[in-house]
Amino acid sequence: MFEPLKKRIAEEGQNLGDGILKVDPFINHQVDPILMDACGQALADLFRAVHPTKVLTAEISGIAPALMTAKYLDVPVVYARKHKPVTMPDTVYLTVAPSHTKGRMVELIVSPEYLANGERVLIIDDFLASGATIAGLVRLAQTAGATLVGIGALIEKTFEGGRDLLSYLDVPVEALVKIDSLDDGQIIFAEA
Amino acid sequence: MFEPLKKRIAEEGQNLGDGILKVDPFINHQVDPILMDACGQALADLFRAVHPTKVLTAEISGIAPALMTAKYLDVPVVYARKHKPVTMPDTVYLTVAPSHTKGRMVELIVSPEYLANGERVLIIDDFLASGATIAGLVRLAQTAGATLVGIGALIEKTFEGGRDLLSYLDVPVEALVKIDSLDDGQIIFAEA
Numbered sequence: 113m114f115e116p117l118k119k120r121i122a123e124e125g126q127n128l129g130d131g132i133l134k135v136d137p138f139i140n141h142q143v144d145p146i147l148m149d150a151c152g153q154a155l156a157d158l159f160r161a162v163h164p165t166k167v168l169t170a171e172i173s174g175i176a177p178a179l180m181t182a183k184y185l186d187v188p189v190v191y192a193r194k195h196k197p198v199t200m201p202d203t204v205y206l207t208v209a210p211s212h213t214k215g216r217m218v219e220l221i222v223s224p225e226y227l228a229n230g231e232r233v234l235i236i237d238d239f240l241a242s243g244a245t246i247a248g249l250v251r252l253a254q255t256a257g258a259t260l261v262g263i264g265a266l267i268e269k270t271f272e273g274g275r276d277l278l279s280y281l282d283v284p285v286e287a288l289v290k291i292d293s294l295d296d297g298q299i300i301f302a303e304a
Numbered sequence: 305m306f307e308p309l310k311k312r313i314a315e316e317g318q319n320l321g322d323g324i325l326k327v328d329p330f331i332n333h334q335v336d337p338i339l340m341d342a343c344g345q346a347l348a349d350l351f352r353a354v355h356p357t358k359v360l361t362a363e364i365s366g367i368a369p370a371l372m373t374a375k376y377l378d379v380p381v382v383y384a385r386k387h388k389p390v391t392m393p394d395t396v397y398l399t400v401a402p403s404h405t406k407g408r409m410v411e412l413i414v415s416p417e418y419l420a421n422g423e424r425v426l427i428i429d430d431f432l433a434s435g436a437t438i439a440g441l442v443r444l445a446q447t448a449g450a451t452l453v454g455i456g457a458l459i460e461k462t463f464e465g466g467r468d469l470l471s472y473l474d475v476p477v478e479a480l481v482k483i484d485s486l487d488d489g490q491i492i493f494a495e496a
Contacts, residue, residue, distance in 0.1 A: 128390070128391060132390065132391065134391040136391050136392070136415065136417070136418070137417070137418065138380075140389070140391065141382060141383065141385065141389075141391075141392070141414075141415055141418060142380050142381065142382045142417075142418040143371060143374070143380065143381050143382075143383070144380055145371050145372075145374040145375035145378075145379075145380070145381060146375065146378060148371065148375075149375055171363070171364045172363045172364055172367070172383075172385075175364070175367045175368060175371075176367060176371050179335060179337050179340065179367075179368055179371065179372075180337075180371075182335070182337040183337035183338065183340075183341055186337075186338060187337075188330075188334050188335065188336055188337070189334065189335050189337060190333060190334045190335075191333065191335070191364075193333065193364075195406075197332070197333075198320070198324065199320060199324065199326040199328050199332065199333075200328070200333070214387075222333075223328065223333055225328070225329070225334075226328070226329065226333060226334040
């Protein structure tokens with residue numbers, strides 16, 4: 113458990129019900145760059161031994177933690193786009209994944225220019241919940257012929273089962289803070 | 305002119321025509337976190353004297369430069385959302401701005417929770433082109449009762465006139481690299 117992030121969630125996180133934890137004051141709408149930098153360093157330390165050559169995340173809220181993690185690993189970060197910009201080539205890697213917060217499927221798109229055969233990919237996101245978005249990023253990495261070497265998140269909601277969903281991948285899955293329950297308006301952290 | 309960024313644009317930037325400069329390998333889809341960190345430090349140095357208390361940007365591609373700038377200023381960064389997430393309150397600040405790359409109007413939404421009366425706001429974005437997105441962020445800051453203290457960008461396309469559009473604001477406008485022309489498939493930097 114990464115105490116600076118746990119402390120911040122305890123102080124400023126809001127349980128909105130329906131399993132939704134609002135962390136907009138320091139992660140998702142407003143970002144505390146000093147905290148995020150420290151989180152990136154902590155995640156980088158957890159994965160340095162598996163030698164990632166690239167960090168992969170999904171826009172939008174994965175960008176800040178992935179960027180800071182990539183900085184400490186000194187590797188590039190690629191963020192999957194949800195809409196294909198005009199600067200992308202005609203042929204891309206695309207997968208669809210259900211979005212819990214949007215209540216519909218979203219597209220995740222990566223250009224083959226920046227995700228290649230032989231890369232050692234570390235996936236970083238803000239939340240590990242159902243694992244659906246991360247599983248989508250895994251499919252993109254696999255389609256590119258890259259090797260997945262790890263999965264990291266700032267916050268894991270253990271009760272949504274994402275870790276089980278991803279266990280078949282046989283790579284390290286790490287979260288800086290684990291939350292076991294958001295029932296009854298509370299925020300119950302996992303035992304250290 | 306910030307030489308590390310200028311050099312990278314000269315080496316890896318692609319002129320796609322129609323005034324579009326592709327910087328996807330190091331800014332817009334893949335991000336070089338070491339370069340972005342250096343850019344954030346350079347932008348922070350340019351604006352430290354105007355004492356910002358908050359950095360404001362727009363998702364998606366503004367997040368990386370704004371986050372790094374905010375880190376060196378030790379202030380929070382807020383990124384305007386283009387879609388209102390479920391974690392946002394019912395009543396928000398919203399403006400619309402034309403998107404050059406999308407060819408349509410997009411919404412820019414900020415929660416009043418994180419943009420308040422009395423804040424000293426520094427706007428940071430990846431590009432200063434027509435100034436339309438930045439002008440939208442200015443309207444959000446003004447609506448919130450905040451004081452605009454500066455506008456910074458990684459790359460200015462001087463030929464799109466954004467600087468003139470924003471000149472009535474009477475705040476410092478800075479760009480790390482200025483490009484005077486993308487005609488004839490070339491990338492012509494401004495004289496130093």
